[in-house]
Amino acid sequence: MLELNLRGQVSIVGVGTAGCGEAPGQSELELLAMASFNALKDAGLTLKDIDGLCTANLNAAMWPLNVAEYLGLRPSFVEGTNIGGSSFIAHQKPAMLALLTGQCNAVLVCYGSNQRTSTFSRRERGQARNLLDPNIFDDPYHPFDPPSSYALMAARHMHEYGTTRRHLAEVAVAARKWAQLNPEAFQRGPLDIETVLKARMISDPFTQYDCCQVTDGGGAYIMTRSDRARDLRKKPIHILSNETAVWHKSVANMADLTLTPSHDSGPKALQSAGVSIQDIDVVQIYDAFSINTILALEDLGFCPKGEGGRFVEDGAIAPGGTLPVNTNGGGLSCVHPNMYGAFATIEAVRQLRGEAGERQVNGAQTALINGNGGTSASSQSTSVLGTDITL
Amino acid sequence: MNSPTDNKHLEPSVQTYWEQLKLGHFLIQHCTSCKAHLFYPRRFCIHCTQDSLEWIKPKGTGFVYSTTTVRRKPEAGGDYDVSIVELDEGVRLMSTVQGVAPEAVKIGMRVRLEILKTESHPNKVVFIAEDTPPTGEHHA
Numbered sequence: 001m002l003e004l005n006l007r008g009q010v011s012i013v014g015v016g017t018a019g020c021g022e023a024p025g026q027s028e029l030e031l032l033a034m035a036s037f038n039a040l041k042d043a044g045l046t047l048k049d050i051d052g053l054c055t056a057n058l059n060a061a062m063w064p065l066n067v068a069e070y071l072g073l074r075p076s077f078v079e080g081t082n083i084g085g086s087s088f089i090a091h092q093k094p095a096m097l098a099l100l101t102g103q104c105n106a107v108l109v110c111y112g113s114n115q116r117t118s119t120f121s122r123r124e125r126g127q128a129r130n131l132l133d134p135n136i137f138d139d140p141y142h143p144f145d146p147p148s149s150y151a152l153m154a155a156r157h158m159h160e161y162g163t164t165r166r167h168l169a170e171v172a173v174a175a176r177k178w179a180q181l182n183p184e185a186f187q188r189g190p191l192d193i194e195t196v197l198k199a200r201m202i203s204d205p206f207t208q209y210d211c212c213q214v215t216d217g218g219g220a221y222i223m224t225r226s227d228r229a230r231d232l233r234k235k236p237i238h239i240l241s242n243e244t245a246v247w248h249k250s251v252a253n254m255a256d257l258t259l260t261p262s263h264d265s266g267p268k269a270l271q272s273a274g275v276s277i278q279d280i281d282v283v284q285i286y287d288a289f290s291i292n293t294i295l296a297l298e299d300l301g302f303c304p305k306g307e308g309g310r311f312v313e314d315g316a317i318a319p320g321g322t323l324p325v326n327t328n329g330g331g332l333s334c335v336h337p338n339m340y341g342a343f344a345t346i347e348a349v350r351q352l353r354g355e356a357g358e359r360q361v362n363g364a365q366t367a368l369i370n371g372n373g374g375t376s377a378s379s380q381s382t383s384v385l386g387t388d389i390t391l
Numbered sequence: 392m393n394s395p396t397d398n399k400h401l402e403p404s405v406q407t408y409w410e411q412l413k414l415g416h417f418l419i420q421h422c423t424s425c426k427a428h429l430f431y432p433r434r435f436c437i438h439c440t441q442d443s444l445e446w447i448k449p450k451g452t453g454f455v456y457s458t459t460t461v462r463r464k465p466e467a468g469g470d471y472d473v474s475i476v477e478l479d480e481g482v483r484l485m486s487t488v489q490g491v492a493p494e495a496v497k498i499g500m501r502v503r504l505e506i507l508k509t510e511s512h513p514n515k516v517v518f519i520a521e522d523t524p525p526t527g528e529h530h531a
Contacts, residue, residue, distance in 0.1 A: 137404075137431045138485045140512045143473045144461045151459040152475055159457075159498040203473075204460040204494070252475050252485040257457055 007273060010096040010389045011236035013230035014043025014222040015346040016173035017317040020335040021186035023216040024117040028057060029070050031337075032112030035218030036071065043222045044233035045106060050222070052098055052107030054091035056082035058338060059125065068108065083246055083381075084373020090381035091224070092242040099225050106228075109345075112218035113165065113337035122214065134147055138250050147211050149251035149376040151203040154291035158205065160217035160306065161296065165205050167309030169196035171290040172209040172332055174318035179329025181319060181359035186215050187333040210290040212331035212340070219342035221349065237349045237385050240366075241272035244381040251376035258306075259299065261380040262370055266300035269368075273384035277301045280384075282351045282366040283323060284344040286372035287330040293317070295377065296370050297325075305339060324361045328373050337368055341371040341381070348385050365389050403444040408432045411446070412514045415506055417447040420481055430482035451504035452521060453478040460493040472496045476518050478504075490519040 016038025019031045026034075027307055032055070040046060053075040057063035064080040067073070077098040081089045088111055093210040115122055129304055130139070143149060157163045179185035191209065199207035229236035245261035249252050270277065277300070285296045294308030302323065303311040313319075317325035328334040328347040348367035350356045365387045373379035401407050403420060408431075411418050420429040425439035428447075435442045458474040472493035477483045488496045489507075502518035509515055 030453050140515050141473050141485050141487050142461070142471070143459075148459050148461055148473050152457040155459055155498065156457040201460070243430070250485070252483055257475075259428065335511065 004097070004100060006093070006096050006100065007240050008238040008386070009100050009226055010223055011226045011238045012221050012345070012349050012385070013224050013229045013232045013234060013236055015349045016040070016042055016209070016220050017184065017335075017343070017346060017363065018112070018218040020184050020217040021215050022117055023064065023114060023174065026114055026216070028059075028112045029066060030113050031114060031216060031218030032067065032110050032111070032179060032220065033070060033197065033218075035052060035220040036108055036110045039108070039110075039220040039222050042234060044138075045222060047071055047073065049106045050108045052077035052095060052104035054079040054088070054095055054107060054109040055111060056080055056087045056339070058109070058129070077107065083244075083379035085288065085339035085341050086244070086371030086373035086381040087339065087346060087380045089242065089369055089383055090244040090379070092239055092383055095223050096239060096242065099223065102372050105224065107223040108220060109223065109342060110218070110220035111337075111339060111342045113339065114216045115338045116214050116216045129296070135250055138252060139361040146375040147206055147366035148203040150289040150291055151206045152251050153254075153257045153295070153376065154205055154289070157291060157294070160258055161309065163309035165197060166193060166293065166313060168205065168210050168290040169193045170312045170315070171287065171293045172196050173310065174315060174321070175287060175326050175330040175332040177318045178327050178359055179314075179333035181357070182328050182334060183357070185329040185334040186213060187329070202306065206289065207213070209332075211287045212336040213333070215335050215337050215339035217335045217343070218344055220343055221342065235353050235387070237352045237387065238391060240275065240384040240386050240390060241269045242383040243268040243272060244379065246379040248376070249374060254376055260281060260293070260295045260377040261348075262296050262299035262382060265380050265382040269382035269384055273386070275384055275390075276365060279366050280368045281324070282327060282361045282367045283325045284327070284348045284367065284369040285325060285330070286331050286340050286370060287326055287345055288336070288340070288372055290332065292372055292377065293325060296372075300368065300370060300382065319359070327359050328362060339373075341373075344369045344371060347381070352385060352387050401446055403432060403434055403446070407431050407446070412516070416448060417451070417504060417506060417516055419449050419478070419480060421447045424514045427518045428480040428482050430478075430484055448516060449478050449504075453504075453518075455488060455496060455498050455500045455502060456483055457498055458488070458496045460496075470494075474518070476502055484516070486516055486518050488518045488520070489521065490523050
């Protein structure tokens with residue numbers, strides 16, 4: 001087997017977002033394009049420099065073709081794997097290998113969605129997708145997905161470990177408090193635990209506050225080999241590791257509803273990065289639902305299995321707490337345009353560059369990002385990022 | 392069909408599953424090689440990679456592994472239960488527990504399988520609490 005040391009060999013050199021929140025009248029390609037434009041400006045690169053493309057979309061099966069054509073790219077490396085919202089983190093390792101083997105020199109990872117304001121409603125899109133790819137054994141029971149599938153996971157976690165709705169509410173409130181420090185966040189209004197507990201149920205034990213938002217938004221970032229990254233505009237943020245795990249599709253076929261694929265990808269990513277959990281300064285967890293944060297904190301090793309609820313008590317992951325988690329406000333309060341993986345990555349880069357303004361975690365040198373995909377934590381991808389100091 | 396276990400010639404395809412369900416038989420698969428039970432139907436055993444699956448009729452009893460109440464406006468039909476049931480053979484499936492209020496469905500509750508004939512789903516696998524009497528067409 002070819003032995004490649006990937007640690008720190010590839011860097012993220014540009015990040016960009018566009019239309020986060022509401023972007024009426026903009027197509028998914030336009031949102032993706034403007035995020036890519038912003039990432040290119042951030043890096044000091046042009047489209048002519050891009051010869052690698054990673055992208056995915058829920059509506060188009062051959063989406064890399066749409067993007068290559070729109071941007072006028074002729075990439076020699078394409079990664080269009082779609083394993084849900086974790087894809088834009090899971091794209092990192094294939095891109096690292098392509099960069100290090102000389103298949104390409106600069107990779108654009110990009111995504112855009114107008115799911116909030118599109119005239120083609122979410123309901124219609126859901127029906128169209130279900131027609132092409134039905135869940136024949138689940139459909140007769142009409143789970144309100146994705147909330148119901150994650151609610152089933154939360155209910156089981158509560159049953160096995162004594163996790164409470166108050167614990168779930170702690171996650172939602174912590175995300176909101178970070179969002180209040182982030183001008184780009186969509187939901188910045190006041191939110192307290194009691195409001196979450198008293199809110200109308202959607203799929204027990206979840207209220208609307210336990211569920212990610214439905215927003216528009218584009219997100220993009222650019223990867224190059226680290227030696228080249230040093231000549232570009234911004235301080236390079238090195239990818240120390242990326243590991244992905246894919247376990248199932250439907251929640252009915254999830255072996256243990258309280259154990260997520262991060263149990264595989266997390267420890268592997270920490271090991272490849274040569275860091276321990278204590279070295280992590282800031283964490284970006286794909287919080288599609290409040291339970292995701294609790295499950296990920298356990299499966300990544302920040303606390304023992306079953307202790308996630310107690311771990312987040314008393315604002316432990318909120319600003320001023322013991323562990324900064326989802327510092328942009330996450331999918332719950334910042335932005336969630338259907339698939340969030342790129343946005344978790346972008347926030348980690350901004351934190352490690354020291355560009356996060358009011359929400360900056362002082363002296364952050366090492367970040368962990370954990371992507372989630374599918375309607376029941378079906379796929380997850382974990383990366384460790386670091387500044388020069390960590391090399 | 393008298394006993395599904397006598398019909399090992401049946402192809403292990405999903406079409407067989409639906410055909411048997413129409414006849415009132417809920418079947419799962421059993422691997423004669425590694426003894427695993429499987430649901431939903433596969434074409435070969437994914438545990439031991441052998442072409443050794445047979446259909447069996449499960450006991451039809453199990454317990455609620457997890458449950459959620461989906462909230463819906465009364466005019467749209469009201470709240471309903473979505474549960475994951477683990478059969479005593481060890482396999483799980485998504486289903487719904489009927490005969491009690493959706494909020495009254497609890498994890499660990501013993502349940503029994505029934506095949507419900509409704510307009511929208513002519514052969515719908517549902518569960519009722521094990522200590523309630525049979526209602527309508529049940530798994531015999």
